[in-house]
Amino acid sequence: MEKVIDMKDENDAINPQRRAFLGVAAGVTAAVTVAPGVLLHTVDAAPRAEPVTSDVRWGLLIDTAKCVDGCSACVDACHHENGLNLQTMPAEQAVKKWETQKPAWVRKVKLQDNQTGRMTTLPLMCQHCDDPPCVDVCPTGASFKRADGIVMVDRHLCIGCRYCMMACPYKARSFIHSDVHGQLTSVPRGKGCVESCNLCVQRRDFGQESTACVDACAAEGHHAIVFGDLKDPDSTICKLLNEMPSRQLREDLVLNTGVRYSGV
Amino acid sequence: MAKSVLTVGLVALGLVWALAQTAQADDMKRYVVAGSQAAKLESCVEPTELMRRQHMEFIKHQRIATVHEGIRIEKYSLSGCVDCHISYNAEQIPQPINQADQFCGACHAFAAVNLNCFDCHAAVPNGTPLNAAAMAAHDAAGVAAQVQSSRDGKGH
Amino acid sequence: MKRIVYREWRIPPTQFWSTLGILAAMVGMATLAFGYMEHTGHWVSGMNNSVVWGTPHVFAVFLIIAASGALNIASISTVFHKPMYKPLGRLSGLLAAAMLMGGLLVLVMDLGRPERLIVAMTNYNFSSIFAWNIFLYTGFLIIVIAYLWTMADRQGAAFNRPVGLIAFLWRLALTTGTGSIFGFLVARQAYDAAILAPFFVVISFAYGLAVFMLVLMYAFDEDNRPIGEKIMRRLKNLLGLFVAGGLYFTLIYHLTNLYGAKNDGFELWLLTNGGMHTFMFWVGSVLIGGLLPLGIIYHPELSKERNWIMTACGLVIIGGLATMSVVIIGSQAYPIQMFPGQTILESGFFDGVNGAAAPYHPTIPELLLGLGGVAVSLIITVVGVRVLQFLPESLADDVVALDEELLREEAFAKPA
Numbered sequence: 001m002e003k004v005i006d007m008k009d010e011n012d013a014i015n016p017q018r019r020a021f022l023g024v025a026a027g028v029t030a031a032v033t034v035a036p037g038v039l040l041h042t043v044d045a046a047p048r049a050e051p052v053t054s055d056v057r058w059g060l061l062i063d064t065a066k067c068v069d070g071c072s073a074c075v076d077a078c079h080h081e082n083g084l085n086l087q088t089m090p091a092e093q094a095v096k097k098w099e100t101q102k103p104a105w106v107r108k109v110k111l112q113d114n115q116t117g118r119m120t121t122l123p124l125m126c127q128h129c130d131d132p133p134c135v136d137v138c139p140t141g142a143s144f145k146r147a148d149g150i151v152m153v154d155r156h157l158c159i160g161c162r163y164c165m166m167a168c169p170y171k172a173r174s175f176i177h178s179d180v181h182g183q184l185t186s187v188p189r190g191k192g193c194v195e196s197c198n199l200c201v202q203r204r205d206f207g208q209e210s211t212a213c214v215d216a217c218a219a220e221g222h223h224a225i226v227f228g229d230l231k232d233p234d235s236t237i238c239k240l241l242n243e244m245p246s247r248q249l250r251e252d253l254v255l256n257t258g259v260r261y262s263g264v
Numbered sequence: 265m266a267k268s269v270l271t272v273g274l275v276a277l278g279l280v281w282a283l284a285q286t287a288q289a290d291d292m293k294r295y296v297v298a299g300s301q302a303a304k305l306e307s308c309v310e311p312t313e314l315m316r317r318q319h320m321e322f323i324k325h326q327r328i329a330t331v332h333e334g335i336r337i338e339k340y341s342l343s344g345c346v347d348c349h350i351s352y353n354a355e356q357i358p359q360p361i362n363q364a365d366q367f368c369g370a371c372h373a374f375a376a377v378n379l380n381c382f383d384c385h386a387a388v389p390n391g392t393p394l395n396a397a398a399m400a401a402h403d404a405a406g407v408a409a410q411v412q413s414s415r416d417g418k419g420h
Numbered sequence: 421m422k423r424i425v426y427r428e429w430r431i432p433p434t435q436f437w438s439t440l441g442i443l444a445a446m447v448g449m450a451t452l453a454f455g456y457m458e459h460t461g462h463w464v465s466g467m468n469n470s471v472v473w474g475t476p477h478v479f480a481v482f483l484i485i486a487a488s489g490a491l492n493i494a495s496i497s498t499v500f501h502k503p504m505y506k507p508l509g510r511l512s513g514l515l516a517a518a519m520l521m522g523g524l525l526v527l528v529m530d531l532g533r534p535e536r537l538i539v540a541m542t543n544y545n546f547s548s549i550f551a552w553n554i555f556l557y558t559g560f561l562i563i564v565i566a567y568l569w570t571m572a573d574r575q576g577a578a579f580n581r582p583v584g585l586i587a588f589l590w591r592l593a594l595t596t597g598t599g600s601i602f603g604f605l606v607a608r609q610a611y612d613a614a615i616l617a618p619f620f621v622v623i624s625f626a627y628g629l630a631v632f633m634l635v636l637m638y639a640f641d642e643d644n645r646p647i648g649e650k651i652m653r654r655l656k657n658l659l660g661l662f663v664a665g666g667l668y669f670t671l672i673y674h675l676t677n678l679y680g681a682k683n684d685g686f687e688l689w690l691l692t693n694g695g696m697h698t699f700m701f702w703v704g705s706v707l708i709g710g711l712l713p714l715g716i717i718y719h720p721e722l723s724k725e726r727n728w729i730m731t732a733c734g735l736v737i738i739g740g741l742a743t744m745s746v747v748i749i750g751s752q753a754y755p756i757q758m759f760p761g762q763t764i765l766e767s768g769f770f771d772g773v774n775g776a777a778a779p780y781h782p783t784i785p786e787l788l789l790g791l792g793g794v795a796v797s798l799i800i801t802v803v804g805v806r807v808l809q810f811l812p813e814s815l816a817d818d819v820v821a822l823d824e825e826l827l828r829e830e831a832f833a834k835p836a
Contacts (some may be wrong), residue, residue, distance in 0.1 A: 051333035075768060083391070090463055100468035100770055100779060107768030111759050119765070124758075133607060139550035140543040146334065154331050155384055159540050160532015162472040163550050169607035171756055171771065175472060175532060177463040183384065184391035185343050190384030191461045192532030205334045249758055253606055264759070 048205045057149035058199050059230040059258035060214075061237050061246060062122055066224035069110060069121045074225065077216030078106045078125075081200060083184040090178050101177040105197040106213055111264070120264050123213065123225065126151055126172040126197035127249060128258030134164035134173065143194075149230070149258050152198040160192040169250050172196050199227070230258060295371045297351040297359075302367070305348075309339045319345075323381075342381060347389055360387035424507045424819065426572075426809035429802075431642050439802055443795045450792020453785035454529045462532065465786050470770045470778030471752045476530040478744040479790030482627065483523030483797060484557070485598055485620055486740070488591040489628015491516035491564065494571070495591070498584030503821035504651060507812035508636070513568040514804045515632055515797075516591075517561055522797030524557055529789055549600045556594045563587045572809070595624045602747065609686045610751030615676065619669040623743065626662035630736035633659065635801060637730055639811055648817035656729055660717035663736060666743075667710045685775070686754050690746070694777060697750035700742045709739015753777040 079085040082105060089098045106125035112118070132151045134143045142157035143164045153164075153173075165173045173196040180190050186202040189195060200211040210218075214227045228237030246262040248255070296302050308315045310322070322340035329335040349367040350358045362369040362382040372379040429436075457465055467474040493512035497505035528534055544551045567587045570576035576583075599620030605611035633655055640647050674691070677683040690697060713732040715722075722728040755764075755772020764771050770778050805811050812819075 047336035048334045049337045051329075051335060072768075090460070093463055097468070098463070100470060101463050102469075104469070104769045107771075108766070109764060109768070109771055110766035111762040112765050113762050115761065120762075124769075124771075133605070135545075136547045137550060137605075138545050139548045139554065140539055141545040142543075144332065146332065148334070152331075156327060156331070157536075157539055157543055158533065159536045160534075161540075161550065162532070163548075163601075165469070165472040166611075166752070167605050167607050169756060170758060171470070171769065174469045175462065177468075178461040180384075182390065183386045185346070185386040185389055186391055188384040188386065192458075193384075194532070201334070205330075205336045 046207055048207070052146055052148040052204075054147045054149075055231065057230040057258060058204065059128065059149065059228065059237060059260065060125075060199075060211075061226045061228075061240055062259065062261050063224050063226075063240075063244070064120050064122045064261060064263040066222050067121050067123065068220075068222055068224075069119070071220060071222065072108055073216040073220045073222075074123050074213035075104075075106055075108060077212040078197070081212035082187045083180075083182075083189065086182050086184070087176070087178065087180045093178075101175075103174045103176060103195065105172075105174070105195070122261060122264060124170065124172070124249075125213075125259065127170050127255070128197075128199065130256035130258070132255065133167040133169060133253075137163045137167040139163065146201075148204070150199050150201055150204070151196075151258075152201060153193065153195055155188065155190070155193045155195070158193040160194065162194060164194055168196075169253055169255070295367050297349065297365075297367050300351040300367065301348045308348075309344075342385055343389075346385075346387065350388060358388040362387050425813040426507075426510065426811060427813050428807060428809060429639060429643055429805040429811055431806075435642070436802070436806060440799065443799045443802065446788075446795035447792050447799065449788045450529075450790075450795065453788035453792070454534075457530075457785050457789070458534060464783065466781045466783045467786070468770075468778070468780070471749055471780040473748055473752065474780060475745075475749075475782040475786035476526050476789045476793075477748050478741060479793050480523045480526035480530070481598065481748060482741055482744045483519045483526065483793055485595055485624035486627040486631050487516045487519035487523060488560070488595045488598075489624035489626065490519060490632045491567075491587060491591050492625055492628055493632055494567065495584060495588040498581055499588045504654065507815060507820060508632075508651075509571050510568060510810045511636060511639075511805070512632060513564050513571065514810050515635060515801055516628075517564045517568075518797040518800035518804070519628075519631070520557060520561060520564075521800060522793040522795075525796055526790055526793035529792075549597060549604055553594075553597045553601065556590070556597045560590055560594050563590050592621060595621045602751070608751055608754070608756060609677075609683055610690075610747075610754060613673060613676070615669065615673050616747075619666070619673060622662065622665040622669050623740065626659065626666050626736055627740040629655070629659050629662060630733040630740070634730060634733045634737070637726065637733075639805060640815070643811070645811070646814050646816040648815055648820060650817045651815050651820050652726070652729065656717055656723060656732075659732070659736065660714060663710055663713050663717070667706070667714075670705070670710075670743075682757075682760070685757070689754055689775075689777065690750060694750065694753070697746060697753060697777070700750065701746045704742020705739055705746055707739075708735050709743055713739070749780055753780055 084103050084105065087103060089095065089102070093101075106123050108121060109124050110119065110121045113120075128145075128149055128151045130145075130149070132143070132145055135145055135151065138144075139161065140157045140159060142154045142159070143151070144154060145151045160175070162175055165171075165175065173194050175194050176189060176191050178191060183189055200208075203211060210227045211225075214225045217223060217225045226237045226240055228235040230238060230241075232238060241260060244262050246260040247264070248257040248260060249264075302308070308319075310318070315322075319340075323342055323345075326338045326340040327342075329338055330341070345368070346361050350361055351366065352358050359366050360369075360382070361367055362372075362379055364370060364373050368379060368382075465474065490512055493505055494509035494516075496502050497509050528537055531537070540554060544554075546552070563583070563586055566576075566579075567583050570578075570580040570583045596617045599617035602611045603614055603616035637647065639645075674687060677687050690701060692698060694701075713735045716728050716732040716735075717723055719728075754777055755770075755775065758771065763775065764773050767773050772778070
């Protein structure tokens, strides 16, 4: 616990400088390299002023052929972007048990075909269904689908009943089992609510091009995940979906997922 | 005789106590913390009197627009409150705004109103700010990456 | 036939207060457990991201369906015109309200944000069966209280039958709703079966009656009030019928699953290979909750002894909790089949690596919380029967109404 506080202080100490800097640099729009191999795009960084509409539908295409076994760049990037790494294991908890209780918005899964022995590895996250079971079952309406197709949790309404976790066919949601300290301004999260991948909604509303996992995968040179608008025929994701065979997970449930997989 | 002295004494004590309470209350009314950005401004995004009574309504209205419709430009944003009202100690460390001697914490303690925004929301500006211009500037300089790296001590 | 007189429960004050003290201690421990789990977070419980509902929910769902089952006794007399059951109606209503309160309390105390209960009361999503259940539960409480009034007050007597009919239909809806919480989930193989709704209705009859009989026999024994053979035989046979009905639905549920190849994996796991869950199913649910009580109830000698009947009721309750744990915990522990025909070799989130079930180890706070719900139900019942006239003075054979079955026999016996 003490360690967490120390780290927080160290982190907080940076803020004044950053804030001073912001005053000078405000308004600059650019695309620059912030770390070796990481390219941040800020094309149109205007915050959203109009309500999101159903003219767009955000989605992901995952090419399992390009996904590399043993790589967890997307998972790490997600933890980083959304501050999941700020939630540390309670001191008295057993590591093995915490593994079953810690948050996970995206995880890597490795499969083998029973008949052919073919191996596949892929990232698995909220599939952003068009007809999401989690939204159907939520008693308070905290679990909802935004007009642009993002399925997310309104943490102000979530009472922590976890019925959505029972209903999700992808086991995409996790419950915050312990206190969270030092949250990011952009991703508020706290004990007792359910959460899941929201396609980096904070990036969406500020007009950024992609998600943390996509950037991280690209930075590793794998380019296994593509993000884009499923309703725009000229988008990269639509063109790729046109070219290559892809499928939804558990398509028998006819949920019309926003995340598609090829090669699985 | 002794009885009347006691009575006068008690009344005097009561008066002093009441006075002290009033003085303390007067003191406590000035919650805007010196050194914060807000201290330099005439008023908040609305007149002070309105903000005192209605801020929770403003924030609540904004939260629905932001969470459900993705609107991020409304003026009543909680991160805006934090950005403007945050103060720093001698070591330039920002003080969590819900702390008992800080803007939100002090007033809520005085009014005895439970404050649970910061169960989930960051009580100090943390990470990439939710402001377009600042965000762009951030990205330009890679500050966001630095802040993140220093937090978990790994440095991706 | 004598007039039925209702009297307060007249056990010695020391016994009353010590009973209350023990129950209050259980509630106190549950309150501590609740405070502990909510203050530290759910990581101190055995529940995790795979098994999201655990021991508290086993108790809560058991109490809720037993509540609707307990009301059945009153319905039998009011709706189905069996005057023999009439003296039991008040206790039946009281138990129904008490167990519903206990069950709901456990459910609420386990929420991640219980202080936001007001949100659940003010924001409804009507596509959620859970939201509907909030209405079903509160409505049930109101209707049961009205029902009790019609049973106990002279002015209310006129409304007894209509209110009783509404209560009967409402309790059917309530149990169907509770079963549908699970039955409507397409995500998990063990759920996604409409049969769960009628299954819940039938087991609710059994659990409610078992609790009712235990409470009735205990209360009468302590106060030296007589229960006649006639009514005992009727209640006992009814319990046997409901327990057998529950077993039948269990059989149909598993046969349906076994028929389709896609559920072979789940059935194989639950029936043969699921460790604790397999044990809970065969020993807890089928043997303790089904076959043993049936054996006692229909045994020519044992079925005549009160202690054995009480044992049978106890077994039905224990078996009921085991059934709930199979339905709630076992069904979640079996991994979701996201990739049919493939084996998961590695996963960062317990997706059933090599078919392994998700871990769940119940903890003491969870158990205390669940038992606290039971204690709350019993406190309401004990205080209720102590201060108000819920229990009839006597259920001796000469007091209860004539057994209409015997009437019929006599009618047949007449020479044509």
